Amino acid sequence: MLTGIGLDIIEIRRLKAAIRKKGFLKRIYRPAEITACLRAVTHRQACRQKSVPTVMPEAHPPVGWTDPPECGGINYVQSLAARFAAKEAFLKAIGTGWGTKQSPHWKEIEILNDKSGRPFVKLSGKARQIARRQGIKHIHLSLTHTTTYALAFVICER
Numbered sequence: 001m002l003t004g005i006g007l008d009i010i011e012i013r014r015l016k017a018a019i020r021k022k023g024f025l026k027r028i029y030r031p032a033e034i035t036a037c038l039r040a041v042t043h044r045q046a047c048r049q050k051s052v053p054t055v056m057p058e059a060h061p062p063v064g065w066t067d068p069p070e071c072g073g074i075n076y077v078q079s080l081a082a083r084f085a086a087k088e089a090f091l092k093a094i095g096t097g098w099g100t101k102q103s104p105h106w107k108e109i110e111i112l113n114d115k116s117g118r119p120f121v122k123l124s125g126k127a128r129q130i131a132r133r134q135g136i137k138h139i140h141l142s143l144t145h146t147t148t149y150a151l152a153f154v155i156c157e158r
Contacts, residue, residue, distance in 0.1 A: 001158045002156070002158075003093075003135065003136055003156045003158055004092075004093035004134070005092075005154065005156070006094075006152075006153070006154040007151070008085040008088035008092065008152050009149055009151045010081050010084055010088075010149065012147065012148055012149060019077065025080075028106045028107070029080070030107050032112060033110060033112065036079070036112060037076050037080050078147070081150035082119075082143040082150040082151070082152060083143075083152075085151055085152035086121070086152035087106055087111065089141075089153060089154040090109050090127075090154045091103060092154075093139075094134060094136070105127075108123060108125040109127050121154070131156070134156070136156045136158065137157060137158055138156070139155070140155040
């Protein structure tokens with residue numbers, strides 16, 4: 001049974017500007033999400049001339065990774081934007097939106113990929129409590145992006 005749907009779209013340039021602000025990545029994303037975005041870029045691009053870390057303990061990209069055109073940095077920003085849209089879409093699907101007392105923290109909604117590359121939502125803290133209270137058993141997630149926009153669609157089911 002359907003319990004909620006959420007859809008969100010974000011302009012890539014807006015997220016790119018936010019990434020440049022100190023603390024944004026650390027406040028919104030867990031290290032595994034950032035690493036997944038970097039890993040996706042390295043798989044999509046021939047970046048053998050650059051050393052790309054696979055683990056980022058401080059949850060910040062290496063210097064220059066906000067937009068390195070020679071390594072397809074825009075794909076990195078697009079991936080982060082799609083994950084941001086997914087978090088917002090999930091908040092809409094559970095009916096809390098963001099920035100309210102009822103809202104989970106951004107980092108309690110983690111957007112990861114399984115071994116085949118399929119995105120999924122991993123919940124913790126308040127986000128997990130809300131999902132359990134609403135009887136949510138399955139969360140379906142679809143992500144897409146262009147060079148201009150990223151979009152996420154979430155369906156929650158009992």
